[in-house]
Amino acid sequence: MTLIVKTVTRLTVGLILIYGIFIVLEGHIGPGGGFAGGVIIALSFIHLILAFGKEAVLKKLDQERALFFASLGGLAFLLFISFGLRQSHRSFGGSENFSLFSAGPIPFYEIASSVLVGAGLFAVFLVLILSSRGKEG
């Protein structure tokens, strides 16, 4: 891409990533949640690919590693949900309304599902872009 796109991407992609993490972490307080936050996190990586080309991103996070993170998110969700079923919500850390650590296990569920959704969506995007570019060239 051109220099303008690269510069703007370099400035904005960190903000997009931080906004995704914010959406994940405040899902039990305001609107948002694991799914939307995970999609935003994946979109920041997709933004990097569109601006800098796929080689720059594939060095950091290739398809196997994205799939590994998606599996990790799924296993973590399973683990948290089994803990959350055994324990009551009160005993899973702080559960006071409007305190710093509220809502018991729900933030952990959000984080695990955001990892699954973000890594999975990014893996799908990578596979699609690799297969479509591979046919042309």
Added chain:
Amino acid sequence: MELHLLLLFMICASILALELKDLISSVIALSAVGLGLSLSFLILKAPNLAITQLVVEIICVIILIRATINKDLPLVKDGRWLFNTISTISFIACFLFFAYFALKELPLFGAPLMKVSSEYLAGALKDTGSENIVTAIKFGFRSFDSLAELAVFFTAVIGVLAITRKAARNDE
């Protein structure tokens, strides 16, 4: 009033998305439908759903299509219009037939059944400690639902990876 304007806008944009010949313009018209839907969710006081709708429908659709498709897709128009029309009409008739019996059993519009959900609403804030009641219900009372959703998503990802890997191997 705003809702009706938005619905009119969405209908116009979806007709445009169907009729436009250029693929990119059609995708952008489709995402305008998504924007209208997201705004109407905001008007109907569902910000959780509005964020998800905005992210998925607009950004994902635009970026996925823009990044993965380079040329316009060929549009198949010829042949079999008789079969297509007959099958479409029969499907619509079948749907209307079953919907007539199914919709009679539904509660009236604006008067939902509150047997289970009133318990949820009463206990959500106190039992889970989450201020967002949607998240409290989704991850607190219905964690198994979320688990099954994530399982479906993971299965879809695995399926796409498997199919594209096989297609790439066949190309070589």
